[in-house]
Amino acid sequence: MNGLEQFGQDPWWIIAIKVLLVFVVCVVLTLFNIWWERKVVARMQHRIGPNRHGPFGLLQSLADGVKLALKEDLTPEKADKIVFITAPILATVPAFVTFAVIPFGPEVNLFGVQTPLQLTDMPVAVLFVMAIASIGIYGIVLGGWASGSTYSLLGGLRSSAQMISYEVSMGLALVTVFLMAGSLSTSQIVEAQTDWWFGALLLPSFVIYCVSMVGETNRAPFDLPEAEGELVGGFHTEYSSLKFALFFLAEYINMATVSALATTLFLGGWRAPLGLGTVWPGANEGYWPVLWFFLKMFFFIWIFIWLRGTLPRLRYDQFMSLGWKVLLPASLAWIVVVAVIKMTAIQGGFSPNWFLFGFGLAVTVVVVLGFLNRLPEKEAQVTKPTGGYPTPALPQGGAVRGAAQPLVFGPPAVPTGTNGVRILPSREEAK
Amino acid sequence: MSFVLLASIMVIAALGLLFARKPVHAALSLAIVMIGLAMMYAMLEAPFLFAVQIVVYTGAILMLFLFVIMLVGVDTSDTLKETIAGQKVLAGLLGVGLGTILIAGVGQASIATMRGLSEANAGGNVQRLADLLFSRYVIAFEATSALLITAAIGAMVLAHRERIDPKQTQTDLAQKRVTDYAKSGKHLGPLPPPGTFARHNSNDTPALLPDGSQSTKSVPAILAGGRADEGEDE
Numbered sequence: 001m002n003g004l005e006q007f008g009q010d011p012w013w014i015i016a017i018k019v020l021l022v023f024v025v026c027v028v029l030t031l032f033n034i035w036w037e038r039k040v041v042a043r044m045q046h047r048i049g050p051n052r053h054g055p056f057g058l059l060q061s062l063a064d065g066v067k068l069a070l071k072e073d074l075t076p077e078k079a080d081k082i083v084f085i086t087a088p089i090l091a092t093v094p095a096f097v098t099f100a101v102i103p104f105g106p107e108v109n110l111f112g113v114q115t116p117l118q119l120t121d122m123p124v125a126v127l128f129v130m131a132i133a134s135i136g137i138y139g140i141v142l143g144g145w146a147s148g149s150t151y152s153l154l155g156g157l158r159s160s161a162q163m164i165s166y167e168v169s170m171g172l173a174l175v176t177v178f179l180m181a182g183s184l185s186t187s188q189i190v191e192a193q194t195d196w197w198f199g200a201l202l203l204p205s206f207v208i209y210c211v212s213m214v215g216e217t218n219r220a221p222f223d224l225p226e227a228e229g230e231l232v233g234g235f236h237t238e239y240s241s242l243k244f245a246l247f248f249l250a251e252y253i254n255m256a257t258v259s260a261l262a263t264t265l266f267l268g269g270w271r272a273p274l275g276l277g278t279v280w281p282g283a284n285e286g287y288w289p290v291l292w293f294f295l296k297m298f299f300f301i302w303i304f305i306w307l308r309g310t311l312p313r314l315r316y317d318q319f320m321s322l323g324w325k326v327l328l329p330a331s332l333a334w335i336v337v338v339a340v341i342k343m344t345a346i347q348g349g350f351s352p353n354w355f356l357f358g359f360g361l362a363v364t365v366v367v368v369l370g371f372l373n374r375l376p377e378k379e380a381q382v383t384k385p386t387g388g389y390p391t392p393a394l395p396q397g398g399a400v401r402g403a404a405q406p407l408v409f410g411p412p413a414v415p416t417g418t419n420g421v422r423i424l425p426s427r428e429e430a431k
Numbered sequence: 432m433s434f435v436l437l438a439s440i441m442v443i444a445a446l447g448l449l450f451a452r453k454p455v456h457a458a459l460s461l462a463i464v465m466i467g468l469a470m471m472y473a474m475l476e477a478p479f480l481f482a483v484q485i486v487v488y489t490g491a492i493l494m495l496f497l498f499v500i501m502l503v504g505v506d507t508s509d510t511l512k513e514t515i516a517g518q519k520v521l522a523g524l525l526g527v528g529l530g531t532i533l534i535a536g537v538g539q540a541s542i543a544t545m546r547g548l549s550e551a552n553a554g555g556n557v558q559r560l561a562d563l564l565f566s567r568y569v570i571a572f573e574a575t576s577a578l579l580i581t582a583a584i585g586a587m588v589l590a591h592r593e594r595i596d597p598k599q600t601q602t603d604l605a606q607k608r609v610t611d612y613a614k615s616g617k618h619l620g621p622l623p624p625p626g627t628f629a630r631h632n633s634n635d636t637p638a639l640l641p642d643g644s645q646s647t648k649s650v651p652a653i654l655a656g657g658r659a660d661e662g663e664d665e
Contacts, residue, residue, distance in 0.1 A: 127486065131490065
């Protein structure tokens with residue numbers, strides 16, 4: 001019938017285990033992602049990053065979390081107490097709930113019970129994610145309002161305006177996926193990607209989704225709600241201790257959620273990548289798919305981190321016009337194209353896949369080339385090295401070129417470690 | 432069982448909507464009622480309606496309400512003022528009338544088991560809804576969307592303002608600043624932030640200039656104007 005019969009058949013203890021697993025995965029992912037982000041950004045900036053607590057500094061975020069929880073919990077005098085306390089909870093709970101419909105793998109044997117590696121599925125699973133995400137926005141708006149501070153209010157309004165705007169283009173990018181899969185349930189969308197990933201078939205949708213997912217999660221270069229120079233900390237300016245930790249948790253889980261959704265909808269979900277399944281049939285069975293799923297998800301999270309390490313923040317009006325004037329009409333036009341190609345294919349009795357792939361690729365290449373072509377049009381700014389006001393004098397011999405010096409810590413007397421990094425002995429060791 | 436739980440939560444939230452003193456609390460109670468309603472739809476095997484109820488009503492419309500309440504800053508004193516004479520009495524009378532009609536109507540209905548749901552949902556709730564929307568009710572569906580678009584465009588036309596002078600770009604503004612500097616010596620950069628080199632970083636502490644004197648430009652006019660003790664407007 002719907003292909004959803006495999007859900008809702010589990011005994012209660014299997015459901016309990018799955019709920020616990022989803023919760024644990026979300027929290028551990030957050031801890032790992034924070035560490036990973038700090039490590040990758042540090043490397044991009046010629047630093048080492050956290051390396052003190054645990055192997056490779058892996059326990060750094062745990063230590064930070066404990067420290068954050070033990071800090072003093074301030075409530076501003078002007079705050080609306082009830083809403084002030086409710087807001088972080090309202091932001092965090094939906095973040096966890098959305099993970100309920102993400103398929104981590106196919107049907108597996110979990111403690112002797114055949115069950116899909118997914119908490120639940122429903123005929124409207126993707127819409128469910130959008131709906132729950134829109135409840136999560138309440139947490140941010142209310143947090144901003146209840147703080148009783150102008151910075152918080154402006155940050156909250158900005159943040160929610162941004163999330164609502166980008167949810168529109170995100171939803172429209174998903175429409176083509178629904179058109180091709182013929183379903184809104186996540187497990188069936190994965191099922192429909194047996195031969196073709198929708199990321200290849202619907203390349204423009206994929207690109208639009210990727211841009212809007214960065215906007216949706218308030219991450220750099222779209223992290224305007226947290227523009228420090230303008231708004232201090234944005235909506236969480238007045239929050240401290242555990243309440244702030246909850247907002248932090250929600251942000252990182254949301255990042256994982258949109259990555260998981262992108263994996264599920266565009267990169268074949270838990271299916272083995274690059275045709276591995278045809279060479280090795282076991283790749284799509286048992287617990288192996290969990291590995292593929294997380295690899296693909298971490299690919300997206302790595303892109304988030306890469307963007308943050310690379311791009312400066314956008315101006316607010318430019319950001320909004322990108323969402324409403326570029327992404328929105330583009331996805332509408334692309335929906336029409338997909339619908340026409342699919343309808344023609346159904347009536348002509350041929351497969352639409354190669355047409356869609358070719359068309360999508362052509363459109364994307366044209367757009368990307370258009371961007372590349374536009375960049376050199378602007379003349380390179382020539383700075384005369386005169387040293388007059390307002391330009392300071394350049395160093396002798398022109399601008400500094402080439403890479404920075406390699407990372408060296410401590411006096412050269414300390415022998416180099418196995419990884420080529422010298423580390424100063426700690427105080428106890430020095431004694 | 433779940434109906435009783437959900438219904439009692441919804442009734443409490445609905446009462447909160449009526450009796451909450453702050454408009455934002457009332458709007459939040461409304462949000463709870465709407466989410467409860469969505470859950471009711473889910474229980475009645477209408478999953479699509481469940482998602483749409485949350486996305487459209489809770490996510491979009493109520494958010495708009497909240498924006499307006501927060502930005503306009505509706506106060507408790509405003510909401511309790513009677514603007515039309517006899518409004519309270521009239522509202523009470525009409526409310527009682529509506530209640531009577533509802534109780535009479537619902538009381539007359541005989542509650543039996545649901546019929547026809549499995550037929551209506553045959554082949555999937557979403558698929559059947561799509562079938563109906565795009566075949567039998569396609570005119571109504573398109574007419575509704577045309578109406579909504581008309582309303583949106585109408586709002587835009589009403590809010591539109593014709594630009595008289597050309598828009599200044601960032602380059603123009605930068606050039607203007609430099610020209611001003613060349614002409615009058617007005618400082619190029621932003622104003623000194625409050626608290627620079629001062630003993631406090633509070634907004635009403637003036638920044639100290641390099642020679643030790645205080646910079647009046649660094650304190651916002653609203654604070655310098657003797658309202659420092661009030662902070663933001665209530």
